[in-house]
Every structure is written in C-alpha cells, then in structure tokens.
Amino acid sequence: MALLKMKFNQQRRVRLAQGLWLLSWLALTCGAFVFCLGVYLKTELLRRDEVMDNGEIHVVPNILIMVGLASIGTNWIASRVCQDSLDTSRFPRWKVLLLAWFVVAALVCCLLLTVVVLSYALQGRLEESLKVGLRNGIRFYKDTDVPGRCFQKETIDHLQMEFRCCGNNNFKDWFEVQWVSNRYLDFTSQEVKDRIRSNVDNRYLLDGVPFSCCNPASPRPCLQYHLTDSRAHYNYEYQSEELNLYSRGCRQALTDYYMGLMNSTGPGVLSVILIQMSVLLSMRYLQTAVEGAMALEDPEGESEGYLLEKGVKETYQDVRAKVLNVVKFGQVDPAEEASGAAEGEKTTDTSTEKAATPPPAS
Amino acid sequence: MALMVVKFDLKKRVKLAQTVWFMYWFAVLAGILVLSLGLFFKIELRKRSELMDNNESHFLPNVLIIMGLVACAINAFGGKVCYDSLDPTKFVKWKPMLKTFLVLCVVFNALLFATALLCFVMRIPLQFTLAEGLKNGMKYYKDTDTPGRCYMKRTLDLMQMEFRCCGNDNYRDWFEIQWVSNRYLDFSAKEVKDRIGSNVDGQYLMDGVPFSCCNPTSPRPCIQQQMTNNSAHYSYDHHTEELNVWKRGCSDALLSYYGGIMNTIGALVLLVTMLEVAVTVGLQYVHSSLSTLANPEDMESESEGYLLEKTVKETFTDIMTKMKAMGKGAKVEEGAAEPVATVS
Numbered sequence: 001m002a003l004l005k006m007k008f009n010q011q012r013r014v015r016l017a018q019g020l021w022l023l024s025w026l027a028l029t030c031g032a033f034v035f036c037l038g039v040y041l042k043t044e045l046l047r048r049d050e051v052m053d054n055g056e057i058h059v060v061p062n063i064l065i066m067v068g069l070a071s072i073g074t075n076w077i078a079s080r081v082c083q084d085s086l087d088t089s090r091f092p093r094w095k096v097l098l099l100a101w102f103v104v105a106a107l108v109c110c111l112l113l114t115v116v117v118l119s120y121a122l123q124g125r126l127e128e129s130l131k132v133g134l135r136n137g138i139r140f141y142k143d144t145d146v147p148g149r150c151f152q153k154e155t156i157d158h159l160q161m162e163f164r165c166c167g168n169n170n171f172k173d174w175f176e177v178q179w180v181s182n183r184y185l186d187f188t189s190q191e192v193k194d195r196i197r198s199n200v201d202n203r204y205l206l207d208g209v210p211f212s213c214c215n216p217a218s219p220r221p222c223l224q225y226h227l228t229d230s231r232a233h234y235n236y237e238y239q240s241e242e243l244n245l246y247s248r249g250c251r252q253a254l255t256d257y258y259m260g261l262m263n264s265t266g267p268g269v270l271s272v273i274l275i276q277m278s279v280l281l282s283m284r285y286l287q288t289a290v291e292g293a294m295a296l297e298d299p300e301g302e303s304e305g306y307l308l309e310k311g312v313k314e315t316y317q318d319v320r321a322k323v324l325n326v327v328k329f330g331q332v333d334p335a336e337e338a339s340g341a342a343e344g345e346k347t348t349d350t351s352t353e354k355a356a357t358p359p360p361a362s
Numbered sequence: 363m364a365l366m367v368v369k370f371d372l373k374k375r376v377k378l379a380q381t382v383w384f385m386y387w388f389a390v391l392a393g394i395l396v397l398s399l400g401l402f403f404k405i406e407l408r409k410r411s412e413l414m415d416n417n418e419s420h421f422l423p424n425v426l427i428i429m430g431l432v433a434c435a436i437n438a439f440g441g442k443v444c445y446d447s448l449d450p451t452k453f454v455k456w457k458p459m460l461k462t463f464l465v466l467c468v469v470f471n472a473l474l475f476a477t478a479l480l481c482f483v484m485r486i487p488l489q490f491t492l493a494e495g496l497k498n499g500m501k502y503y504k505d506t507d508t509p510g511r512c513y514m515k516r517t518l519d520l521m522q523m524e525f526r527c528c529g530n531d532n533y534r535d536w537f538e539i540q541w542v543s544n545r546y547l548d549f550s551a552k553e554v555k556d557r558i559g560s561n562v563d564g565q566y567l568m569d570g571v572p573f574s575c576c577n578p579t580s581p582r583p584c585i586q587q588q589m590t591n592n593s594a595h596y597s598y599d600h601h602t603e604e605l606n607v608w609k610r611g612c613s614d615a616l617l618s619y620y621g622g623i624m625n626t627i628g629a630l631v632l633l634v635t636m637l638e639v640a641v642t643v644g645l646q647y648v649h650s651s652l653s654t655l656a657n658p659e660d661m662e663s664e665s666e667g668y669l670l671e672k673t674v675k676e677t678f679t680d681i682m683t684k685m686k687a688m689g690k691g692a693k694v695e696e697g698a699a700e701p702v703a704t705v706s
Binding site: 144145150153154157158161179180181183184185186189210211212214216217219220221222224233234235 | 506507512515516519520523541542543545546547548551572573574576578579581582583584586596597
C-alpha cells in the first residue's frame, strides 16, 4: 500500500508543477540566504581569529556555505524539472538524475539540521577556544616589537572598546600579566626594580589596566593604575567602584556575541529546512504523478502520486534487503570459499588420473 | 518663432506621454530619496545635538524634508496628468491648470537647485556651530553631577573614540580647561592647592587628557598625564611622539564627517534636479503638442511641440511687460482708493 497517496488529474498536475516551480525559486533564494549567512558568520569569526585558539567553530559557517551552494544547485535543477514535467518528450531524461537529486536534497536538509544542532552544541568549544586565545592575546599585548605580534595590542584594545569588556574573565586578569613592554621600562628606577624583584618570573606586574578598559559611562575620570589601592585616589573605594572600568570579561562578551549570532541564524535555518522539505515532498509527488500518467500512456488522464510505493515498514525492509544483498555480493562466504577450493582440487586430480590411464586399444 | 520645435504624430505623442509618465514615477522615487536623505541627516545631527551651539544646522535637513514631500506631490500629480493626456476627454479637465503647474514646476526646480547649493554652502556655518558647541561641551565635561549636563562626559568620550579625535582643535585644548570634577579632587593635598593657586580662575588645570584621547595603534601604553613633561616618562619626547594620543581635533573630524554627508546629499539633489528639469521639459512638450493639434477633433492629426512659444528674449520681454502692467495696476488701484474732492 503506497504512503500518502493522492489522485492527480491534468489540471492538478499543472497546478502542482507551477506551485513547485515557485517554491523551488523561493528555496533557491533561501539557499542564497544560507550561503550569505555562512559567509557573514565566517567573516565575523575570521575578524577575531587572533583571539581564538582553534578553528573548530568554523565548521558551522563552512557547512552553511556548502549547503547554501548545494541548495542553489538542487533548487535550480528542481525548477528545470518542473518546467519539463508537463512535456512527455522532455521529462524522461530527468528520471535517472532525480534519484541522485532526492539523495542530495535529503542530505541538504540533514546538513541544515546538523548546523542548527552544532550551533548550539559548540558553545562550550567556542568558549574554550576564546579562553585560550584571549589568554594568549593578553600575554602578547606588550610585544609590539615582535614580528607577528606587533598588532596584538591594537587588536585587544579595539576588542575591549568595541565589546565593552576588560580582560579574559574580568579586569583583574591584567594584574597577572606584564602588559608594559620592557622597552618602556626604566630599569634604573627603584620602583621598577622592586616590582620585578617581588615577582618569581621577574615580570613587571602592576594593579593597572590598559586605557581600553575604561568605561565612558563613569562620572569620574578613568583610574587605570593603583586600582587596588583605595588610598592612592581621593574619594575612591576599590571594592564598591562599579563604573570606572568594564566589569565584564571579553570571553563572556565574545561568547554572547557569537552565540547570539548563531542562535539568531537557528530559526532562519529551520525555516529554510521547512521550505527545502516542502520542495522535496512536492517533487516526489510530481515525479510519481507524471510517471503514473506516462505509464497509462495518457498524459491528460488521472494518475496517482505518493511519497513511498509501499508502507514505511515495507520500504525499510526492501532497502535493508537490497543493502544486505550488495554487502553479500561484495563479500564471499568463507565456507563457500573452502568448498570451492576442494572442488577445484578434485577436478585437478581427476584430470591427472585420466592422463595417466593409457588409452584403450582399438 | 517658438523655441526647440518638434513635430509630433499620434504615435510619437503616445510614446512621449508614456516616457514622461514613467519618468514622473521615477521622480516620485527620487522625491522619496530626498525626503529620506533629509531624515537621515536630521537624525545624524540630532545624535550630536549636544555638541552643536544652535538649531541653525537643522535648517538644511528641514528644507530637504519639505522639498522631498513637495517633489513627491508634484511628481505624482504630473504622472497623473501624463497618464490622462492619452485620453482627450480626461485631459480637458487638466488643461486650464497646466500652465500654472508648469510655472510651479520651474519654481520648484529652481528651489531644488538652491537646496543642492545650500548643501555645499552650509558647511561654513556648521563649522562655527561645531567649534562653539565642542568648546562648551568640553567646558561641561566635568559636570557629571549637574542635571542636564551629566551625560556630557560620556558623549564626548564616545565621540572622541568613534571619530578618533581629541579636543576641539587638538589635544592641547584639554590643558586649558578643568576637566576633573572638584568632587574627585583632594583640596587638602598640596599638589592640588598649588595647581589651583597658580591659576587666575582658580581652576585645576593639568597637562593631561581623558582616556578617550588615547590611540590604540600606539605601541606603548597610553600616556595621559604629564604629557609635556619628558622626564616624567621613560624614553619619551612629547615633541616627537606621534601615536600616543589622537592628533586630530574633533571640530575638524566632525566637520569632515558632516561635510562628507552634505556633499553626497548635494550631489544627489543635483541629480534629482536634473531629473525634475527633464520631466518638466517632457510635460511642456506633452502640453504644447496637445495644444497645437492641426485638427483638435482628430487626435491622429499632426502637431508641434515646443519649449517656449516665443524665443527666450521675447518671452523675457513679455514677462517684464506683464510684471510692469501688474505694478501699474496696483498703483492705479491705490490712486482710486484716495477720496475724490467734490465741489459742493
């Protein structure tokens, strides 16, 4: 018994073909949208590449780009099939290609679903990548003379200003690294000597932050140095000061930003999946209806359209049997192989014996 | 002798009317563009209204908005006239007012051209407005407790960060004003007393700038305090130091930004003016070609279209004569109004 069977007359087939043609162009536009979404997301990730430890998260935009292109291709083919579906001379040439088309279209839907799942699932990886990347970025902040790292300071400063954040987890992260280059330290100065000596790694650590941590919303001019010393500044309490610096860490800010981007792409991609599924199902109905009409040798007559020729269970069993058959064909049974070898030996012996026996006297 | 005479048959007239109709609807979109540009410019000025001395600067966006709305109305009306010009019965009702409408179009085109010129000229008053506004803004930077001025610090900081500028003309402008609130100054400290004492107005002046003046491209951590004191910082010379803080003044940065917007708007308005002139000319040809039909009963007969009924010189003389006559008429009326002396 066929699954979700529907009767189609000529008019309904025409209507279906026209509707599917429109739908396939809509889906093609959606494919272009998915592609653009992927490119945008990839660009945004590449912009902050210096503060990311690994590129695992790039799998999401990569799939989006790939799926977008595949979607454009499949939907363009779908629109061509729709145009040819009402012409009995032109439709048969698509018959072989349609099977491959269904596989690709189904794969596109699966990949889109994977993207939605991945965009939520990879949050932990993204956070970890940012954590390590930002830690390194902060560590190399001072290396403005080192080739390959000379723009790290500028990158971090712009990042902190743009995302209104400070440090990795919070502004105290700056207290744990030397962020002033030795080039700008006077090693003859007692204060510098003392700071370096009081540290195991001989680093110049200070309770200060770069200017990019300063919060413009603060009513008082920004305090960047001696942040933990309440006596160093008039009318200042280190524990209760809220607005002087950005309190949020950059890892949190960037994670929120990227997850916000991905979460907002989620519903968009889901709606694209629905459209793509509609194209897939409509195409199946059109294919079966047109093939049915052609089988009846009456293009104007009534035909049946369906999703599956048999029920879900039967189709599954058929597919399973076919797969097993293919596997069997590729793999020879060991017992069979042994008996085959024995038979081969027997044949050889017999022929030898025959050769040894003298021919009968005539 | 008419100016720029063109012969028209029915086919040519229809094609002309259709083309002008299409151009009119395109001009409606151009009107919407002018309106949008006016709104955009007004919003941009509003965003920085705290840094502007007066509301004079809003004159231009207001004019653009009005011109945009008028353009939409005039062009929609013109489009309707062109559409009806293909049907003689419908066109009759528009005929009496067409001359007035064309004069109105010419006046509107002149005003639109003036608006375009205004976009290029208004840069000069904007310069003074910005200079004065920024000077006041910097003066009120410290007043974070004063109602109405409490966001001035934030506004200036964000502006300096966004436009990559410092001070009004340059970073030294900050040395001439007290930008730290008294609330955060310890008046018992000798250093504070000395600074205030050494100043006529009793202001706390220092050779420092707010953090928002710092340039992220500088390889060294930002130096904000004691900027003119080379011995206060290691390996530092304030005369040769290029990258530490932004060199450009905010007056110049904002003027470049708004000037750029105004120049772009000016160029676009000029293009719209050209389109408006084209549709006005087109409508004049439609009007004149329908007015000079060889046989008004027969729409298929040939006709002549022209820009002016007479030459430019003659038209100008006619206008002057009419204006003089109107002037005389007004004088006569004044004389008639005087009481007549009668002999009893």
